[in-house]
Amino acid sequence: MKQAEPQSGEDRIIAQFRALARHPGAFGLNDDAAALHPPAGCDLVLTADAVVAGVHFFADDPPEAVARKALRVNLSDLAAKGADPAGFLVSLALAASAGEPWVAGFARGLAEDAERYACPLLGGDTVKSPGPTMVSIAAFGFVPNDKMVRRAGARVGDAVVVTGTIGDAALGLRLRRDAKVAGPWMLDAAAREFLIGRYLVPQPRNAVAVAVRRHASAAMDVSDGLAGDLEKLCRASGIAAEIRLADVPLSDAARSAIVQDADLMEAALTGGDDYEILCTMAPGQVTSFRSATAAAGGPSRNSSTGSRSS
Amino acid sequence: MKQAEPQSGEDRIIAQFRALARHPGAFGLNDDAAALHPPAGCDLVLTADAVVAGVHFFADDPPEAVARKALRVNLSDLAAKGADPAGFLVSLALAASAGEPWVAGFARGLAEDAERYACPLLGGDTVKSPGPTMVSIAAFGFVPNDKMVRRAGARVGDAVVVTGTIGDAALGLRLRRDAKVAGPWMLDAAAREFLIGRYLVPQPRNAVAVAVRRHASAAMDVSDGLAGDLEKLCRASGIAAEIRLADVPLSDAARSAIVQDADLMEAALTGGDDYEILCTMAPGQVTSFRSATAAAGGPSRNSSTGSRSS
Numbered sequence: 001m002k003q004a005e006p007q008s009g010e011d012r013i014i015a016q017f018r019a020l021a022r023h024p025g026a027f028g029l030n031d032d033a034a035a036l037h038p039p040a041g042c043d044l045v046l047t048a049d050a051v052v053a054g055v056h057f058f059a060d061d062p063p064e065a066v067a068r069k070a071l072r073v074n075l076s077d078l079a080a081k082g083a084d085p086a087g088f089l090v091s092l093a094l095a096a097s098a099g100e101p102w103v104a105g106f107a108r109g110l111a112e113d114a115e116r117y118a119c120p121l122l123g124g125d126t127v128k129s130p131g132p133t134m135v136s137i138a139a140f141g142f143v144p145n146d147k148m149v150r151r152a153g154a155r156v157g158d159a160v161v162v163t164g165t166i167g168d169a170a171l172g173l174r175l176r177r178d179a180k181v182a183g184p185w186m187l188d189a190a191a192r193e194f195l196i197g198r199y200l201v202p203q204p205r206n207a208v209a210v211a212v213r214r215h216a217s218a219a220m221d222v223s224d225g226l227a228g229d230l231e232k233l234c235r236a237s238g239i240a241a242e243i244r245l246a247d248v249p250l251s252d253a254a255r256s257a258i259v260q261d262a263d264l265m266e267a268a269l270t271g272g273d274d275y276e277i278l279c280t281m282a283p284g285q286v287t288s289f290r291s292a293t294a295a296a297g298g299p300s301r302n303s304s305t306g307s308r309s310s
Numbered sequence: 311m312k313q314a315e316p317q318s319g320e321d322r323i324i325a326q327f328r329a330l331a332r333h334p335g336a337f338g339l340n341d342d343a344a345a346l347h348p349p350a351g352c353d354l355v356l357t358a359d360a361v362v363a364g365v366h367f368f369a370d371d372p373p374e375a376v377a378r379k380a381l382r383v384n385l386s387d388l389a390a391k392g393a394d395p396a397g398f399l400v401s402l403a404l405a406a407s408a409g410e411p412w413v414a415g416f417a418r419g420l421a422e423d424a425e426r427y428a429c430p431l432l433g434g435d436t437v438k439s440p441g442p443t444m445v446s447i448a449a450f451g452f453v454p455n456d457k458m459v460r461r462a463g464a465r466v467g468d469a470v471v472v473t474g475t476i477g478d479a480a481l482g483l484r485l486r487r488d489a490k491v492a493g494p495w496m497l498d499a500a501a502r503e504f505l506i507g508r509y510l511v512p513q514p515r516n517a518v519a520v521a522v523r524r525h526a527s528a529a530m531d532v533s534d535g536l537a538g539d540l541e542k543l544c545r546a547s548g549i550a551a552e553i554r555l556a557d558v559p560l561s562d563a564a565r566s567a568i569v570q571d572a573d574l575m576e577a578a579l580t581g582g583d584d585y586e587i588l589c590t591m592a593p594g595q596v597t598s599f600r601s602a603t604a605a606a607g608g609p610s611r612n613s614s615t616g617s618r619s620s
Contacts, residue, residue, distance in 0.1 A: 027460065030546050032387040032530050033357035033451075035458045038348040047343040048399035048448055049435045056437070077342040089358035091401070091446035125359045127366070131441015136401035138358055138448035141343075148345045150337065220342050236340050 012100065013126050016107040023087060023120035034122035036086060042142040045083040049073045053095065053132035058176070061200065063102045064109030066135065068201045071113050073223065074139035076204035076275040078119075080221040082149040082213030083141030085119035085206060091136040093129035117206055143213060153218035154237035154280035161216075161286060163205045163277040163293060165251040166226050170271020171264060172199030185260050191253035198251075202275035211292035212279055219279035225270040229278055237280075322410065323436050326417040333397060333430035344432035346396060352452040355393035359383045363405065363442035368486070371510065373412045374419030376445065378511045381423050383533065384449035386514035386585040388429075390531040392459040392523030393451030395429035395516060401446040403439035427516055453523065463528035464547035464590035471526075471596060473515045473587040473603060475561040476536050480581020481574060482509030495570050501563035508561075512585035521602035522589055529589035535580040539588055547590075 018029050025035040038044055051070045053059045071088065078085055090110070094103070114120055119139065172195035174181055182192050204221075205212075212219050218237055222229045226248065234241050245265065250258065258264045281289060328339050335345040348354055361380045363369045381398065388395055400420070404413070424430055429449065453459075482505035484491055492502050514531075515522075522529050528547055532539045536558065544551050555575065560568065568574045591599060 027462075031391075031461050033355045033391045033393070033458065035453075036354040036356065037455065038352075038354055040350070042348075044346040044348055044354060044450075045343045046346065046397075046399055046432055046448075046450070048401050048433065048446075050401040050403055050437050050446065052403055052437055052439055054440045081341075081343045083343070087356075089356055089448050091358050091360040091448075093360055093362055093444055093446075122356055123358065125446070127360050127362055129362055129441060129444065130364045131439060131444075134403055134439065134444055136358075136360065136403075136435070136446035138356075138399050138401075140354075140356070143345075145347065148343065151341050152337075 010126060013103050016103050017121065017124070020107060020111045020114055020121040021123070023122060026120065026122045029123060034087070034089070036122070036140065039142055041145055043145050043148060045078060045081050045141040045143055045148050046138065047074055047077040048136060048138040049077065050134060050136035052134045059097070059132065063105030065200050067106045067109030068113050070135040070137050071110060071119070071139070072202040072204045073275065074137045075117050075119060075206055076202060076221040076223070078139055078141040079204050079206040079209045080149070080212065080219045080277045081141070081143065082147060082209050082216070082219070083143045084209065085117050086140045086142050087120045087122040088137050088139040089122055090124035092124065092126045093134040094126065095129050095131065095133040098133050117204070147213055149212055149216050149219040149279070151218055151220050151233045151236035154233060154239050155217055156239055157283070158217055158280035159283045159286050160230065160241050160243060161279050161281060161289065162222065162226070162249060163208055164274070165249045165254065166222065166274055166276065167254045167268020167271060168195050168198035168251050169273035170225070170267045171254055171257055172196040173271065173273065174267070176200070185257035187253060187256060191256060194251065194253050199273055202273065204275055205277050208277065208293040211289055212277055215281045215285045215289040215292070216279035217281055219277055222274040222276050222278050223272055225272040226274065226278065227269045233278060233280070320436060323413050326413050327431065327434070330417060330421045330424055330431040331433070333432060335397070336430065336432045339433060344397070344399070346432070346450065349452055351455055353455050353458060355388060355391050355451040355453055355458050356448065357384055357387040358446060358448040359387065360444060360446035362444045369407070369442065373415030375510050377416045377419030378423050380445040380447050381420060381429070381449070382512040382514045383585065384447045385427050385429060385516055386512060386531040386533070388449055388451040389514050389516040389519045390459070390522065390529045390587045391451070391453065392457060392519050392526070392529070393453045394519065395427055396450045396452050397430045397432040398447050398449040399432055400434035402434065402436045403444040404436065405439050405441065405443040408443050427514070457523055459522055459526050459529040459589070461528055461530050461543045461546035464543060464549050465527055466549055467593070468527055468590035469593045469596050470540065470551050470553060471589050471591060471599065472532065472536070472559060473518055475559045475564065476532065476584050476586065477564045477578020477581060478505050478508035478561050479583035480535070480577045481564055481567055482506040483581065483583065484577070486510070495567040497563060497566060501566060504561065504563045509583055512583065514585055515587050518587065518603040521599055522587055525591045525595045525599040525602070526589035527591055529587055532584040532586050532588050533582055535582040536584065536588065537579045543588060543590070
């Protein structure tokens with residue numbers, strides 16, 4: 001075998017990703033673009049979200065976790081729209097501090113999640129950043145024609161349902177910022193780890209996307225806090241909703257902390273990064289939605305919507 | 311009309327883009343994702359490219375030009391693949407210095423180009439950057455099934471063709487960096503402006519995408535310099551190519567500068583940012599390709615490919 005020409009830094013970085021790009025339409029990352037063959041009768045669902053070091057993640061977070069967060073916040077949008085993942089493009093702007101080991105870890109995290117969520121890497125772009133590392137991912141999914149679940153579909157009388165516990169990531173972020181808060185919250189090591197993990201690596205609900213598509217009248221993912229996101233869904237649908245605080249599902253860890261400091265309930269409702277699906281449905285749909293989602297785990301609770309009064 | 315609630319900075323930024331998002335599948339940027347209805351018998355072509363202030367553009371470039379460059383480098387990939395633009399997603403990480411007037415200019419530039427190239431904004435994400443402004447765009451196009459023009463399609467004996475002049479942007483970048491170089495190059499103001507303009511705002515060849523699809527055996531856009539990009543195309547196709555320097559199309563401005571300083575020819579061939587389409591085709595196709603592209607303007611020249619000898 002002949003000696004290959006010496007690889008540039010960019011070539012070595014692309015080589016790290018090439019192993020992930022096994023989808024035939026990625027052309028082994030050896031082309032300008034990827035190609036997808038849309039299944040007949042399907043619409044393409046498209047979303048893009050960026051994460052920036054120092055804003056959406058800590059510069060010293062493990063690169064595997066950064067990759068997972070960057071991909072999963074997009075997978076969460078696909079799940080909330082009832083779409084089956086089809087693939088993604090990644091734009092990676094690398095800070096000078098992100099050397100080859102960082103990139104290797106990032107590629108490893110991305111590879112594992114691409115496999116886990118059946119969402120293959122299709123292509124992308126790697127550039128140098130004179131500032132912080134930034135990852136922008138555009139993710140694609142398919143839904144049957146006109147079946148994307150919109151925010152604007154909630155009807156008066158619908159139940160409001162979430163696919164899992166709320167507020168864990170907001171409390172986890174506080175713990176990540178200052179480990180000392182765990183003392184007054186009376187949390188053991190496992191509870192602390194659980195909350196920090198919920199912040200560090202979202203658990204997008206792609207397993208329940210089909211159930212959302214079949215049952216929900218409207219849906220979105222909870223990324224900016226349940227309170228604000230529900231308001232957005234209501235505004236898009238032209239309705240109002242009432243949520244009983246006691247009905248908001250909390251993890252044992254979050255409940256323990258909130259018992260010690262009632263102010264944390266507001267943080268839980270407004271903090272964001274939950275990446276659960278918030279959806280509305282006719283009350284008669286709730287039981288079968290719960291059955292359909294039970295296999296995927298995660299509690300779901302409901303409250304009710306009403307007509308907008310102001 | 312009731313007084314709307316005060317808008318946050320992010321809301322005001324999204325409002326700037328909402329006016330662009332007239333495609334029905336963009337849902338007025340009021341949803342988590344966009345939806346596209348793929349035409350029957352078509353494949354989706356997907357590409358993503360990022361530009362970073364201080365790397366791919368100057369921080370003091372007009373925001374309209376930054377928007378155009380960010381979108382056009384992606385449009386150029388679609389053109390080289392023979393794809394008709396279908397839409398794009400934009401992730402915008404805004405430096406602290408990029409205030410609302412900057413965003414308004416950026417949105418204006420994006421709106422004009424989205425219209426000009428019939429490539430509508432479908433969605434995206436706006437975040438804060440503690441570092442430089444960065445724009446990542448993912449763009450989508452359609453081609454008839456299996457008709458995306460690959461890099462890996464060139465055959466022995468094919469002609470090598472480019473859709474316009476080479477090296478203008480590389481010389482324009484030197485002028486943009488140091489206006490004094492224009493003296494020895496003996497360029498008048500119009501020639502200087504032409505070269506700088508070729509660097510500042512690419513002119514993607516989407517008008518000839520259908521001709522590329524019909525005639526080319528392989529294609530890519532020239533973004534990293536003709537010499538290196540031709541090598542990539544050859545490697546993907548398993549062939550070698552020979553280019554006569556005299557056949558490389560040069561603008562009058564570039565030719566004038568190169569006459570004064572012959573070393574500039576190397577800069578022209580390796581500098582990049584040309585955003586012309588480099589393609590190969592059977593020699594018998596060249597005349598009809600030239601006729602098909604003549605309406606869109608821009609010279610095209612050809613050389614020939616040979617079998618890889620090493």
